Amino acid sequence: MAVKIKSKYGEIDIANNVIATVVGGAATDIYGIVGMASKNQIRDNLNEILKREHYSRGVVVRQEDSDVAVDVYIIIAYGTKISEVCRNVQDKVKYNLDTMLGMAANSVNVFVQGVKVVGDLD
Numbered sequence: 001m002a003v004k005i006k007s008k009y010g011e012i013d014i015a016n017n018v019i020a021t022v023v024g025g026a027a028t029d030i031y032g033i034v035g036m037a038s039k040n041q042i043r044d045n046l047n048e049i050l051k052r053e054h055y056s057r058g059v060v061v062r063q064e065d066s067d068v069a070v071d072v073y074i075i076i077a078y079g080t081k082i083s084e085v086c087r088n089v090q091d092k093v094k095y096n097l098d099t100m101l102g103m104a105a106n107s108v109n110v111f112v113q114g115v116k117v118v119g120d121l122d
Contacts, residue, residue, distance in 0.1 A: 023093050032076055034118060036075070039111075068106065
């Protein structure tokens with residue numbers, strides 16, 4: 001399934017994998033994010049952090065009229081303020097979708113799938 005955008009010159013189809021890569025890249029750039037998680041951890045049998053080529057497993061894209069709704073599944077670093085990190089993810093994802101793909105996001109829903117301790121605890 002692809003997101004369709006109509007312009008005066010014709011129609012543009014953007015694949016969900018492209019949108020997932022843009023969203024995943026935006027989310028993982030935020031301080032406090034360890035990585036992306038699978039949306040179906042039990043079915044995918046994945047408890048590890050997704051690599052860049054598998055971001056589509058951690059992002060759900062739905063088209064709503066001319067806009068899109070995005071669900072992002074993330075793993076957060078222990079000790080960070082979860083609400084602030086999620087708000088930053090929402091802002092950055094909306095900004096990147098607008099600047100890179102020219103599409104507006106109706107909603108960006110962030111689901112925290114886990115918390116991971118990173119770094120030395122000494």
